Amino acid sequence: MPRARDRLLRRLHLRLTAIWSLAWLFCVIALCVVAILTHARLTQLDITSTLRLRATAVYGLTWFDTDGRFHDEVLRKEADVLDGGADIWVVGHGTPATVLLRPDQPQFELADPIGTAEAAIRDGADTVQEDRDGRGRPFLLYAKETYDEGDRPAAIILVLGDPAARDAAQSAFVRSTLLIALGFAAFGIVVGYFLSRRSMRPAIASFQQQERFLSAAAHELRTPVARLQALCESARDGREAPAQILGKVERVAGQTTRLVDKLLLLARLDTAATPVSKEPVRLDLLVESVLPEDEQIEFHATESVVNADVQLVQTAVRNLIENALVHTAKAGNGEPIRVTVAGHSVVVEDRGPGFPDALLQRIGEPFVSGPNSPGSGLGLSIVRHIAQLHGGELRLENRAGGGARTELRL
16 A cells, blocks of 8 residues: 555544544543532432431420420430431520530530521521531531420521531542543543544555556556557568558457456446436346347346346346357357346356356456456456346356356346
């Protein structure tokens, strides 16, 4: 492969890999952000629910009697409520306000519990607020009002929780998420590299096929050009009569024209540049129309209608018949070829030398022909392309007793 084309393909490969990697990384990052934010929200809801449940327990296990005295006897019997890892304060509304319940061993140092309670209610009850105590330690605060016998606000319940567990859980989740994301990112980049490389295989194969085609075409055309040069030298030296040389030049020119026509048709078929305009057509009549009249051919057909491109199918059938005639004549046994049309198939059988066993699997590729074949190896390749354009195939096999059998299925 030329260096310029190699560099072009390498740059294309890198661009495809980069585009895939950026798209993959964007998706991974978006998923990570959504996962982290969702986990943070769920963790916050979890700790909010815990503090709310603790405040509700205090609300249900304490009360005010008719004289306005605060009773917490039942609450103190529930050790799990008071010693559950949170500080519980109850601040009465009286004048002046008093602390009705305080934790025995507080985790957080509140310099002014009364001011904290009033500020919490003023900022909005039933919400979790974050603040810092006198030692600078962060805490979460949930405030809830409780009422006396006359349903009048009597006190404020404060529940202070430690956000360290929430922050630790969030940090651990972020670390594990980032590690997983890095793994997915690396995996995606590697997959993108190989996928982009795999996606370029058809382009590379097309370039290589084009190079093989040009090389083989140049090789095939070199032979008639050399013959024409030899004929020109013979004419210049006077070794043959001009009329005789002109006849040979005309034959070589005709062969070269047919070869060039086949090369151009194969190139158009190979690049899908040839439009395929299918229409309903009688396959048996189409095949009969291309049969040569002066050759020994046995024709057997049943009425068959197919959707096909008339010109392309005629070209394919003509190539099959010409190949059979050439090889039958070469065998010299005088046996006619047999052409059969049945359903969507055209079968051509001859008693020529048949296909070489070593090349049977490759016959039908461009420029592949038997060692003693007079053709260029393009005819069957053109037929195979036409069959594929019609959703069919070309089947090749040797006949029992000698000869070849070719079947064009549409």
